[in-house]
Amino acid sequence: MDPFVSDPTEPVKTSPQTQTQGQEEEGLGADPSFNSSYTESVGATAATQADDEAESRAPGSPSPPRRPPSISSRRDPIRAGCFRRLAASCEAARIREAALLRESKPPAAKAEDPDEPIWPPKSPHWRRYVELQTMGSSPSNPVPNPDENSLSHPPRKESQYMLADKVVGQWDDSDTENSSGSASYQIVYYKNAQGENTFLVPPKKRKFTIDTYAVECSTCQKWRIIPSKLKYEQIRENIIHVPFSCKYVHGWKPEVTCHDPTDISEGNGMVWAIDKPAIPQTPPGWERKITLRSEQGTRFADVYYICPAGRKLRSMKEVERCFEDNPDYAAVLQLSQFSFKVPKPPNRPRQSELIEPTEGIYAQLLTRLL
């Protein structure tokens, strides 16, 4: 069983405190795999809901998604209330129609599979991995005893369980299809006129795309790239109680040990964004989208959730309102499954984090990236 997996469809059980004891023991004692049937089942569920969404948006669909009211409309409480009730009514109708369509025809092609590998062919890290595979230079180190590394080291403090939302590599001139991500460290590099990588502040209105996710091994402190956003979110949700280790990489990249070089390093000219640990997995059918702000402003990034009907939510208050408007959502989801905590750049840690005695990772990355 995948030690990092929890079921996002069961709201109450998503709390790490209530689920991880058995998982942790199992994860430490067995050779873990991220290709578990549970993971596939979660992916299938998400895909099914994505299908529903795609169907509801298809040309000729009985009722296309309704846009939320404009800002000016929201200013008027009466009008805003009318809009919300109307939107809720329309959305309930769409859900009913989608259910009817699902019963009457086979599912359409998947709109988006959260478990789909996110970096090939864009990420240079993926290319590097493929090169190593084709060259036969994959480490020949023996597969370690799973207990060998993890049990001999005490659990790290919470603040040290930093995931790295990977690192993003290029400008996003297209839509931010893969920009959602809750990564922990995100790296973005910029190219100058000569095509060289630089650390220049990007021009305004350019978007970053998060196309790689990485997690730090709690044993060797090396970064391991996670093959999909779904797996990344599973690891992130449980990482406090199930510390990540290189041995878990076996599920998608065999024969990796703590003796192998890090998959990525912070000195490669990319921008890293540090995610908070224990952020809940994005509910199936929903999308958690992170938009990095382009300049050194008052904020580093924005977090949005996009509901299955396409409504964009910017805060917990808006999630609450969405639940009020859509009882179908409230019936299967809880507010605790949402988090608007934004990733932090390693060079701009919070003041409270600077004085924490365990913030070596922050400080080190901060120094190198600047």
Add this chain to the structure above:
DNA sequence: GCCACCGGTGGC
């Protein structure tokens, strides 16, 4: 007209 992006601000 819409919306992505940015910044102001009030609560903690």
Add this chain to the structure above:
DNA sequence: GCCACCGGTGGC
């Protein structure tokens, strides 16, 4: 000082 919330606005 931090951050959740949301209003303003410029670009499309």
